[in-house]
Amino acid sequence: MARSLTDQQVLTATGRDELIRFAGGQPLKLYEGLDTVALQGITQSIFVADAGLIDRIPGQTRIPPALLDSLAHIDHYPWSGHTEQFAEEQFLQQQFPSRCDLYNFLLFAADFYRFNYTNDLSYNNTLATLVSRIGSWFGPAMTPLFKDTAVEFSVNDQTDTPEAQQERVKTFAPYLNWVAIFQQAGFLPASDHVIQQYYNNGKNIFATTHHSSFLQELGKYITYLDKYPYLREQQLHHLDSLQQTGFIDSTQKKQIITRYKPFTLLSSDDILSGCNNAVPLYTATDIKPYDCIPQNEYGLIPPASIQTVFKTVTDKISRKILPLTVTDIRIYKQKPGSNGLYPYQEQLALSRSAKLLSATLLLNNQLYKETIDEKEFESWIRPENFQFLNHYLEDQHDNRRFYFITPNRFTHYEPLPDTVFLALLTEQQATLLQSPYLFDRIKGCYNGSPGDYDYAVYPGDYFQLSSRLSKTQIDSFVAICQQHQVLPAGNTALLQATIREQNPAGYRAALSCSPACFDSQDNLYSLLTGTQRALQQMLPHNKLFFTQLPEHRNGTQQPSSGFMFNKQIYRVPASGEATDFSNEIVVKTINKALSGHGLPYRLYQVSDNSEVFNGHSYVLMKPAAAQALRSLSAEIFPVTGSSR
Incomplete structure (x- = not known):
């Protein structure tokens, strides 16, 4: 390797000899005659086990086994949580000198020289000597790196053309010279052309590129090749474990193993295509014809597309995994507000998502509701829309539970995935599949995605039904609430499905579906406004209104304020501070006003809702309804407070 790099003018004779010394574990001449103390102050950062950085003297890129072991046992950030990565590093350490050891030795040295050789180093003789000596290692073939400049590829997916893609391939060609150099030197197998094939497709060239960043990318691939025997072994161990869980049988495992190709790990197609509990969704036929990726506008998915996808998914599951019959798929769209805008249009810059469309469907004659979560530039055919x-x-x-499984691209040179698998997994199987050696991330079909946690079920709760209300509990809750007019008496099945779709963690969360339930800040105006709105929901023809009075000061007495209801004044303690707001007294006063005018409803504080910042949740209902809900669950209302 050293000879080939010298012949190709990557290294000089000096650099060749130093590389040979490094590979043999011998002292480098780089440090001869340099002040030892001064040398300790000259370092560069090295990333270890994809976890954190450590400082090393230039040329000392090999991490001593004792240091690597000590880092692996640190139980705090950034080192904890990287068990697999440290195991891979320890495997590489046993192979020293591996190809990635030699490559990284040269790349880190070249980077150190590149960052320093144009600087005035007269203030530090040791540093100046070190930079000069490292510079003497490299020949003229390294000039593109040392004179590196950025090449910007501005690509718009909507306007890109085959001609522009081909032009990018030509522009990118000089960077591939590095692949040829290191392949000729033996750092890459002569038969491995995945990098060239990848960048011969202009669609894969779209970002800013430097010689330095490409060499780092090449180093990652060389490291992957050195790790490959270990990575393959880990995959095989996981296949053994999956067989023990019943996800695959011995015949299927043998068939899967035959799909290994040189230098590649098993893909999702290799593993899942023959499994009994997984069905494919093909991009070309099952996804793309029915997709609608939003750009600033939402709610444009054709209803027929949603219906077709739901039908396709359930039909595939029914034919292979378990019997499902879907019927009566209906699509609904929210109406814009009084200002003509949909909710997302008022906060588009922040959310970049919307939930304007929803669907109801009968699955084996049971009604379910699905709110379609749309995200800008993303497919709507995602796991959270199949809850x-x-x-x-x-x-x-x-x-x-059903999971969406997308391919894990171990090197990113693998072909773009064109198949998503929907797999039915036990908790143990899901844990095994979500592994860096199989699939880095699998996502259960539940609400919740990065940046959107409305009504989410988190992965740790996929199999824990105690974390949310069951259908039976929701049905009982709806029956009581409809009996006492807390919820509308319309379509009971739809109401049950609507609440269920929101994954309420308890009855107090389910109560938020009542039109008489509201959140209020801890101030009189907010509470009166919410109460009035709830009253109008319960009594649309109500002519009685709450009106807040200005603050009243009575000499040296405590400031007080109040409200007027049906021309009668009610006084309550006032405070400008939310922490001093006596919501219990205010609620009692509001209830006194309601009772005094013959209204059957009372205001109740709902148990603390952590989502209400600096405030509480309240509901307006009849006392008999509150008593019935207390009988159902004591957690709905606080133990003390306004619920009497």
Whole structure:
């Protein structure tokens, strides 16, 4: 390797000899005659185990085993949580000198020289000597790196053309010279052309590029090749474990193993295509024809597309995994507000998402609702929009869950994935599959995605039904609330499905679906406004209104304020500070006003809702309704307070 790099003018004879010394574990001449103390103050950062950085003297890129072991046992950030990565580093350490050891030795040295050789180093003789000596290692073939400049590829997916892609391939060609150099030197197998093939497709060239960043990318691939025997072994161990769980049988495992190709790990197609509990969704036929990726506008997915995708998914599951029959798929769209805008249009810059469309469907004659979560530049055919599948499993007391599984691209040179798999997994199987050696991330079909946590079920709760209300509990809750006019008496099945879709963690969360439930800040105006709105919901023809009075000061007495209801004044303690707001006294006063005018409703504080910042949740209902809900669950209302 050293000879080839010298012949290709990457290294000089001096650099060749130093590389040979490094590979043999011998002292480098780089440090001869340099002040030892001064040398300790000259370092560069090295990233270890994809976890954190450590400082090393230039040329000392090999991490001593004792140091690596000590880093692996640190139980705090950034070192904790990287067990697999440290195991891989320890595997590489046993292979020293591996190709990645030699490559990184040269690359870190070249980077150190590149960052320093044009600087005035007269203030530090040791540093100046070190930079000069490292510079003497490299020949003229390294000039593109040392005179590196950025090449910017501005690509718009909507306007890109084959001609522009081909032009980018030509522009990118000089960077591929590095692949040829290191392949000729033996750092890459002669038969491995994945990098060249990847960048011969102009669609893969779209970002700013430097010689330095490309060499770092090449180093990652060389490291992957050196790790490959270990990575393959880990995959095989995981296949053994999956067989023990029943996800695959021995025949299927043998067939999967035959799909290994040189220098590649098993893909999702290799593993899942023959499994009994996984069905494919093909991009070309099952996804792309029905997709609608939003750009500033939402709610444009054709209803027929949603219906077709839901039908396709359930049909595939029914043919291979378990019997499902979907019927009566109906699509609904929110109406714009009085200002003509949809909710997302008022906060588009922040949310970049919307939930304007929803669907109801009968799955094996049970009604489910699905709110379609749209995100800008993303497909709507995502796991969170198929929650009804897992709700159905919960209702059947099935301890498995459906997951979306997308390919794990181990090197990013693998072909772009064109198949998503929908797999039915036990908790143990899901844990095994979500591994850096199989699939880095698998996502259960539940609400919740990065940046959007409305009504989410988190991965740790996929199999824990105690974390949310069951269908039976929701049905009982709805029956009581409809009986006492807390919820509208319309379509009971739809109301049950609507609440279920929101994954309420308890009855107080389910109560938020009542039109008479509201959140209020801890001040009189907010509470009166919410109460008035709830009263109008319960009594649309109500002519009685709350009006806040200006603050009243009575000499040296405590400031007080109040409100007027049906021309009668009610006084309550006032405070400008939310922490001093006596919501219990205010609620009692509001209830006194309601009772005094013959209204059957009372205001109740709902148990603390952590989502209400600096405030509380309240509901307006009849006392008999409150008593019935207390009988259902004591957690709905606070133990003390306004619920009497």
